[in-house]
Amino acid sequence: MNARAFAVRAAVAAVVVATAVACQPRFGATLAEPSAGTLTIYAAASLKAPLDAVASAYRRSFPDVRFTVSTDSSAALAAKIHEGAPADVFLSADTESPAKLAATGLVDAPVVFAGNAPAIVVPAADPAAIATPADLARPGLKIVAAADGVPITAYARELVAALASEPGYPADFEARYEANVVSREDNVGATLAKVALGEADAAIVYVTDARATANVRTITLPDDVSVRATYAGAVVLSSPNRGPAAHFLGWLAGPDGQAILGPLGFLPPP
């Protein structure tokens, strides 16, 4: 569909929806409403599977909306949106990536919609016999990480730094962890896959990834170590579907979206 035909259809759909809204007091004063059409969501890799559940729940309420989902690291998605990729909504695993785009006028003000936390995972068979996070410093271990700029990398560094200050951890814990990194993958999904396949000894991914993946086991963290990830989304300002996009984002951050994300292990927006 070309842009003009899409705009025409979107306009027609908007009128239809507006009429429908006028007849349905249930929608109350909500301004933006979903229309019949396709929403293109650029989402952090850790949202790939959760978005299936999110999309089907949303479509139960608004069956005329279809989703096209593209997942990668939030940094890569931000780079693509910067280059003019046709996204309607950007769902990032951090707040920095959408904030940077917002600062250059490419997306609307970011909305925090979920929290998460980093987790250490090992293959179910645990070939390196990792019992505690301290084992990540053992020389010769094969740790797979994500590239610089990928949100999980920042959270992982924060986690490793927090562990380093725990009693009983070596002073050079962070350096030893870095020395064991054998690969820097594109995104957290690729990192997780290398562990699930048994090729890597350990990786830091999200709690939600660990929960949703067979073949991996989570290593328990010390009680006082707590690193939080904050997920923020934003409507792309060049999108022809800004109204429906904003409606979806509001829904996701609101009670309906949280009812889907919560059981998957996501934390409420901080």
Added chain:
Amino acid sequence: MTSRGASGIAAVGWLVAFLLGLPVVALVARALLGGSLGVALASPAVVEALMLSLATTAVSLVVTAGVGLPLAILLARRAPGRASTMLETLVDLPIVLPPSVAGLALLLVLGRAGLLGPALQAFGLEIPFTTAAVVVAQVFVSAPLFIRSARLGIAGVGRDLEDAARVDGAGEGDLLRAITLPIAAPALAAGLVMSWARALGEFGATIMFAGNIEGRTQTLPLVVYGDFQAGDLDGSVAAAAILVLAALAVLVAVRSFHWQRALDLRAIG
């Protein structure tokens, strides 16, 4: 055909040539004029990736020649038949296989959780995430190009020529050394150059099987992708421009081999 039809075809041809050439020219121009090539060549990461690419492809080339030549000779000498056809198809397969599929297949066989993983570990060998994995990935996807070219070249050497040498008492080794390989040399050389180029450009199998870490497994094509993903367009463009220039050099080299062969054949003929 009318001259109008002919000029129409020529116009379309020129347009297609322009469209094919434009992206590459634009890339190299941006790298050169935008100064990103200079910046990137001063960046240790790009230089390290360039060195790693040159080193791994050099090793891959030696391995390809070493393991590819016997197989090419075997395939060239076999009588045509169903088994030969199947064998040739199997050897050619990596040429048309998507590289990501090759990478996954290599992980499933040579990964430590793969088919041969436990056997390799018994010898203390773990291949994934090492420079050796980069070479394995390169050889897997590029050797078939050499084998194919070498097979056709060797099969093209006249049987009567070889038989004549046998009648004169030449052993099989002498025959290969003195007759078959020298005559097939342009095909072998062209095959080696093509397979080197394919190894240099290897991306999908490398990132899946060898991973991505500076200095150990991050070759130039991985820099092109990684820098772009991280939003560093300059680094990406510069690394890409180096690869374009290398590819161009390869095509020029292959052309010269083909001319060489044409001249040789005329001399023999």
